Amino acid sequence: MLQIKNLHASINGKEILKGLDLVVRPGEIHAIMGPNGAGKSTLASVLTGNTAFEVTKGDVTFNGKDLLELSPENRSREGIFLSFQYPVEIPGVSMVNFMRSALNEHRKYKNLEPLSATDFLRTMREKKELVEMDNKLANRSVNEGFSGGEKKRNEIFQMAMLDPKLAILDETDSGLDIDALRIVANGVNKLKRPDNASIVITHYQRLLDYIVPDFVHVLYDGRIVKSGGKELALELEERGYDWIKKEVDEAI
Amino acid sequence: MEQQYIDLYKQQNDSIKKHSAAVMNDSRDASFALFQKLGFPTSALENYKYTDLKEALSVDYGLNINRISVPVNPYEVFSCDVPGIHSYLYFVVNDAFYPVNDARNNVLPKGVIIGSLKEVANTHPELLKDYYGKLSTIKEDGLIAFNGAFAQDGFFMYVPKNVVMDRPVQLVNILRSDVDFMANSHNLVILEEGAKAQLLVCDHTVDDVRFFANRVTEVFVAQNASYEHYKLENTHIKTTNLATLLIDQQASSKVLANVITLHNGVTRNTIEIDLDGENCETLLCGMVIADKKQQVDNFTSVIHNKPNCQSRELFKYVLDDMSKGGFTGKLYVAKDAQKTAAFQTNRNILLSKTAKMRTKPQLEIYADDVKCSHGATIGSLDETAKFYMQSRGISEEEARLLLMFAFTNDVIENIQIPALQDRMKLLVEKRLRGELSKCEGCVICQ
Ligand SMILES: Nc1ncnc2c1ncn2[C@@H]1O[C@H](COP(=O)(O)OP(=O)(O)OP(=O)(O)O)[C@@H](O)[C@H]1O
Numbered sequence: 001m002l003q004i005k006n007l008h009a010s011i012n013g014k015e016i017l018k019g020l021d022l023v024v025r026p027g028e029i030h031a032i033m034g035p036n037g038a039g040k041s042t043l044a045s046v047l048t049g050n051t052a053f054e055v056t057k058g059d060v061t062f063n064g065k066d067l068l069e070l071s072p073e074n075r076s077r078e079g080i081f082l083s084f085q086y087p088v089e090i091p092g093v094s095m096v097n098f099m100r101s102a103l104n105e106h107r108k109y110k111n112l113e114p115l116s117a118t119d120f121l122r123t124m125r126e127k128k129e130l131v132e133m134d135n136k137l138a139n140r141s142v143n144e145g146f147s148g149g150e151k152k153r154n155e156i157f158q159m160a161m162l163d164p165k166l167a168i169l170d171e172t173d174s175g176l177d178i179d180a181l182r183i184v185a186n187g188v189n190k191l192k193r194p195d196n197a198s199i200v201i202t203h204y205q206r207l208l209d210y211i212v213p214d215f216v217h218v219l220y221d222g223r224i225v226k227s228g229g230k231e232l233a234l235e236l237e238e239r240g241y242d243w244i245k246k247e248v249d250e251a252i
Numbered sequence: 253m254e255q256q257y258i259d260l261y262k263q264q265n266d267s268i269k270k271h272s273a274a275v276m277n278d279s280r281d282a283s284f285a286l287f288q289k290l291g292f293p294t295s296a297l298e299n300y301k302y303t304d305l306k307e308a309l310s311v312d313y314g315l316n317i318n319r320i321s322v323p324v325n326p327y328e329v330f331s332c333d334v335p336g337i338h339s340y341l342y343f344v345v346n347d348a349f350y351p352v353n354d355a356r357n358n359v360l361p362k363g364v365i366i367g368s369l370k371e372v373a374n375t376h377p378e379l380l381k382d383y384y385g386k387l388s389t390i391k392e393d394g395l396i397a398f399n400g401a402f403a404q405d406g407f408f409m410y411v412p413k414n415v416v417m418d419r420p421v422q423l424v425n426i427l428r429s430d431v432d433f434m435a436n437s438h439n440l441v442i443l444e445e446g447a448k449a450q451l452l453v454c455d456h457t458v459d460d461v462r463f464f465a466n467r468v469t470e471v472f473v474a475q476n477a478s479y480e481h482y483k484l485e486n487t488h489i490k491t492t493n494l495a496t497l498l499i500d501q502q503a504s505s506k507v508l509a510n511v512i513t514l515h516n517g518v519t520r521n522t523i524e525i526d527l528d529g530e531n532c533e534t535l536l537c538g539m540v541i542a543d544k545k546q547q548v549d550n551f552t553s554v555i556h557n558k559p560n561c562q563s564r565e566l567f568k569y570v571l572d573d574m575s576k577g578g579f580t581g582k583l584y585v586a587k588d589a590q591k592t593a594a595f596q597t598n599r600n601i602l603l604s605k606t607a608k609m610r611t612k613p614q615l616e617i618y619a620d621d622v623k624c625s626h627g628a629t630i631g632s633l634d635e636t637a638k639f640y641m642q643s644r645g646i647s648e649e650e651a652r653l654l655l656m657f658a659f660t661n662d663v664i665e666n667i668q669i670p671a672l673q674d675r676m677k678l679l680v681e682k683r684l685r686g687e688l689s690k691c692e693g694c695v696i697c698q
């Protein structure tokens with residue numbers, strides 16, 4: 001589904017991703033962990049087409065298409081979804097208009113008719129229930145004045161609405177209380193199907209108790225330096241990153 | 253530039269007066285003398301820094317001093333931008349009030365008089381004489397003085413004590429001419445104690461010639477009265493539209509003014525609201541959408557002369573291409589206008605590198621127990637928000653549109669006539685999409 005080969009990316013001339021490789025197949029859940037500033041969010045930004053970052057080398061294919069050639073909106077329509085580490089507030093744009101535009105543009109891309117008002121509202125209601133999102137939030141401007149946790153819940157709500165093939169969750173667990181964490185994780189699990197996949201970026205093993213990964217990768221200094229099964233997350237929780245940094249430094 | 257108009261006035265003095273009314277003529281020569289002294293304003297003047305009329309004044313315009321009737325029936329050619337508003341509808345064609353021939357206008361609430369300023373000045377001089385020119389003739393402004401000298405007619409509305417207008421009143425200014433043309437009209441609105449009225453003024457151009465309109469509107473809002481003034485401009489790029497709105501508010505009165513420029517050439521709105529009684533409420537809003545070489549300058553003054561009044565001001569501009577915007581927010585709080593609350597906001601989005609916005613708050617506060625604030629920002633569209641929307645599959649164009657629409661939304665929300673508010677949402681969206689928010693009466697915008 002997703003193949004990343006030797007990906008290099010920089011911002012303002014500073015190289016952040018330094019030859020990153022990753023393969024994600026349908027049905028898989030990949031966890032990416034790694035110290036602050038390693039480049040995890042940068043990877044998410046590059047995959048979604050944020051023009052602040054410049055790809056200087058490497059290839060990314062998504063379901064056979066050259067992902068880097070696609071506009072951000074077409075990546076979304078092709079089925080890539082990012083749950084932002086820092087969701088953006090958009091005063092004056094209502095959640096309803098925002099979601100309706102997004103959903104209908106996805107449908108247009110697939111040559112489907114726009115949803116009728118009733119069908120749209122029914123879908124909204126169903127998906128809100130999935131993440132137990134307060135009705136009041138859906139009637140406000142996008143993320144405006146939402147608490148940290150509410151914003152994260154709203155990300156998963158949008159994910160449910162857009163039904164992506166590849167979901168990238170960037171620290172969706174940060175800022176969530178224990179109950180919210182469980183609700184959000186359950187939401188993600190309910191959206192899980194054999195033909196879609198997720199990349200879960202997190203600092204905490206806790207989330208991985210709910211969303212059980214098939215693979216755990218360590219991203220350090222712009223590359224994936226270690227991969228393993230879910231037990232790697234436990235080991236990292238216990239031992240931190242120093243031993244990995246040391247391994248990497250010795251290898252050079 | 254002034255000389256030809258000075259000569260014209262001297263030559264045509266008799267005709268100008270003959271085709272107007274005594275009440276208007278009383279102050280005419282004094283206005284002319286003031287214009288001779290001041291001339292047309294230039295951008296060298298502090299109050300006209302953001303309006304440059306040099307080019308517009310180099311054109312040789314025709315005037316219709318002898319009131320030759322214009323071959324157009326607005327009731328037939330005009331189809332309203334705001335269908336469903338169910339207004340009392342009136343027209344000023346160029347600068348002459350067009351005879352009312354629409355049956356539904358005949359059932360005004362009891363005592364209300366709406367019609368030609370010139371005619372009412374002749375039939376009911378006593379009604380006008382305490383009002384006409386009271387706000388305008390004391391202003392040291394070349395354009396207002398010019399209007400006082402040349403305006404022969406206009407729109408008049410009188411709402412007697414405690415009468416509530418059951419429908420909005422709509423005044424459509426139509427510019428129609430085969431040659432480059434100058435129009436000078438004067439409007440007068442009088443609301444007696446406890447009266448209530450909403451006026452929507454629409455500016456339209458019909459022909460593909462240069463127009464120069466210089467209009468002055470005086471509004472008197474008596475104690476406990478409530479007045480809403482909407483100005484919707486949708487003129488073509490060859491129009492110079494100079495509109496002065498002077499409002500006097502007495503105690504416990506309420507005024508809402510919302511000045512929207514959707515499409516234009518060069519526009520200057522001079523708005524002054526005087527709060528001359530306690531407990532007044534004032535909301536002054538405006539919005540500008542401009543592209544190409546359009547220019548819009550909103551020069552606003554809110555004058556707090558009495559204590560315990562509240563005023564709010566909100567202006568938003570979306571400027572693209574080579575367009576230019578200007579905003580001045582003058583706030584004056586007199587020494588004994590204690591407990592004044594006055595807030596002013598001006599926010600602007602520039603969509604191109606060549607668009608220009610100049611904004612200036614001008615606060616003069618002489619009272620000490622007041623709450624006043626002002627804020628102005630000039631920015632571009634929020635790129636982070638745009639990317640967020642794109643990452644959800646919304647096209648860049650649609651994302652821009654949603655953001656611009658959101659930006660102007662609070663000005664539209666302040667429209668209290670539901671049909672107008674709905675219509676404005678649509679017109680603004682169309683305008684932002686780059687489709688002209690055309691009115692069917694307008695050949696240029698079709
Ligand atoms: N706009 C920018 N200008 C300069 N440097 C940037 C910019 N954005 C990110 N960086 C740098 O890129 C590096 C990687 O940042 P990134 O956000 O990808 O880290 P991360 O792995 O997600 O960290 P965290 O765990 O803290 O979220 C950091 O050193 C950061 O300072």
Ligand SMILES: [Mg+2]
Pocket residue numbers: 040041042085170171
């Ligand atoms: Mg991050």
